[in-house]
Amino acid sequence: DVKVTQSSRYLVKRTGEKVFLECVQDMDHENMFWYRQDPGLGLRLIYFSYDVKMKEKGDIPEGYSVSREKKERFSLILESASTNQTSMYLCASSYMTSGAKNIQYFGAGTRLSVL
Amino acid sequence: QKEVEQNSGPLSVPEGAIASLNCTYSDRGSQSFFWYRQYSGKSPELIMFIYSNGDKEDGRFTAQLNKASQYVSLLIRDSQPSDSATYLCAVTGQGAQKLVFGQGTRLTINP
Numbered sequence: 001d002v003k004v005t006q007s008s009r010y011l012v013k014r015t016g017e018k019v020f021l022e023c024v025q026d027m028d029h030e031n032m033f034w035y036r037q038d039p040g041l042g043l044r045l046i047y048f049s050y051d052v053k054m055k056e057k058g059d060i061p062e063g064y065s066v067s068r069e070k071k072e073r074f075s076l077i078l079e080s081a082s083t084n085q086t087s088m089y090l091c092a093s094s095y096m097t098s099g100a101k102n103i104q105y106f107g108a109g110t111r112l113s114v115l
Numbered sequence: 116q117k118e119v120e121q122n123s124g125p126l127s128v129p130e131g132a133i134a135s136l137n138c139t140y141s142d143r144g145s146q147s148f149f150w151y152r153q154y155s156g157k158s159p160e161l162i163m164f165i166y167s168n169g170d171k172e173d174g175r176f177t178a179q180l181n182k183a184s185q186y187v188s189l190l191i192r193d194s195q196p197s198d199s200a201t202y203l204c205a206v207t208g209q210g211a212q213k214l215v216f217g218q219g220t221r222l223t224i225n226p
Contacts, residue, residue, distance in 0.1 A: 031212050033213075040218070041218070042203075042216050042217065042218035042219060043159075043203070043216040045213065048212070048213060050212060058213075090158055090159070094212070096212065102147060102207055102212055102213075102214065103149065103161055103164060104149075104161075104205075104214055105161070106158040106159050106160070107158060108157070108158050109157070109158045
């Protein structure tokens with residue numbers, strides 16, 4: 001079974017803090033993704049990585065950065081947390097396939113509250 | 116126009132009936148289509164994927180794809196209360212590695 005593990009289920013931080021969200025996958029997947037999910041807005045892609053040290057901006061990268069130093073680990077960083085970053089954050093991973101068969105597997109999610 | 120559109124619901128179906136969930140997409144180049152189920156407070160889990168026009172069946176679930184009409188649907192036969200969840204439609208976006216998600220349809224199965 002594919003396992004995508006997010007380090008925290010719930011996190012409470014203060015405005016201005018630097019926040020790290022960690023994600024680890026055990027399937028040797030090339031691709032890793034960070035999404036946020038908000039009511040009425042659905043899943044929105046923040047950043048995507050297709051290889052170690054490679055990253056690509058998603059639809060809403062402002063206020064976030066990422067790090068991928070090892071293939072299995074993808075970190076999302078909130079440089080200076082703000083209240084509008086209160087959300088559910090979901091990590092996902094998938095294989096880099098030659099065709100279009102791109103099944104993404106999700107972690108359990110981190111519910112972040114910024115006060 | 117949103118890239119992937121779903122009726123947000125809620126869709127209410129009696130237990131034992133067929134639940135029909137629909138999704139339209141705007142990118143004619145999309146090649147892969149996925150249905151994820153998400154229980155409240157949980158993360159999405161894959162239940163079906165389909166690549167070719169027509170129907171694909173897996174147990175009580177049937178995915179239907181019509182690329183000409185840019186339409187994909189999910190049928191759930193013999194609906195159970197445990198099927199109550201939000202169902203997310205996802206299609207491959209620019210570059211096959213990314214997915215574009217619809218906002219999801221909330222389904223409630225009434226005993």
